[in-house]
């Protein structure tokens with residue numbers, strides 16, 4: 001808004017110099033989706049995408065109004081942790097997960113061995129992201145990404161993802177009409193954004209395609225490779241729910257970590273990394289009030305609903321879970337669900 005005013009007051013000066021900066025700025029402000037799309041197609045051509053692909057994917061494209069609406073109301077940020085987690089740790093999700101664990105045991109173990117991620121965590125991501133592959137989203141990915149790329153809020157980010165999606169099509173991993181996913185552009189059974197696909201998707205069955213939409217082997221391996229890339233340690237778990245002592249509010253501020261400026265915002269509410277011995281000394285206990293395990297591990301404390309809500313000590317793998325989705329509610333729920341598959 002401020003910028004528009006400044007531009008307006010300097011309009012006369014600009015007109016004297018013959019520069020049409022203002023006109024350009026105004027045009028951008030009022031550009032229709034169709035006009036924007038014309039520019040996008042030119043850029044796609046410049047980037048070397050074929051005429052055919054551009055025609056198929058970007059010619060008769062219409063925006064999804066609901067993508068913008070959903071972008072402004074993500075559930076991880078609107079509900080309390082307890083509401084979020086209770087809903088997702090449903091009897092159905094646990095029971096189905098146990099069934100899937102049996103059904104896919106051999107494949108999960110092969111993937112686990114290659115990438116160093118315990119099967120129960122692969123299952124938990126799969127179960128939470130898409131109900132074990134049964135709900136992967138029915139939106140056309142190109143259309144969703146174009147809608148969000150046209151939108152002002154995070155247009156630059158989604159424009160990049162849109163070109164990444166075109167690259168996936170160009171490489172032939174999936175056909176355009178089958179490239180479906182969430183309103184936000186997350187695709188397939190592990191809900192990978194196109195950039196994550198290009199970096200992490202795996203062709204585990206070796207058929208030449210990274211098919212994270214339909215192929216179980218590729219789905220599991222892609223999730224596992226993503227986690228291993230971000231430092232997963234299969235000798236450790238994610239963390240645990242703990243019991244805080246009555247006097248926790250007297251020391252909680254003393255153990256609060258400095259807010260990280262970059263990276264995942266969810267880490268801002270975490271404590272310093274302290275050893276389990278130190279947490280034990282502070283009076284933190286297992287849920288059954290027994291001492292914490294006497295292993296040489298550091299952990300950060302997080303209380304997603306504040307000091308009166310549930311408390312969790314989290315290990316290194318928890319940070320890796322946050323790389324998948326930067327929300328404490330999500331990461332703790334992945335951990336709790338994985339515990340059901342032990």
Ligand SMILES: [Ca+2]
Nearest residue numbers: 203207209211
């Ligand atoms: Ca494959």
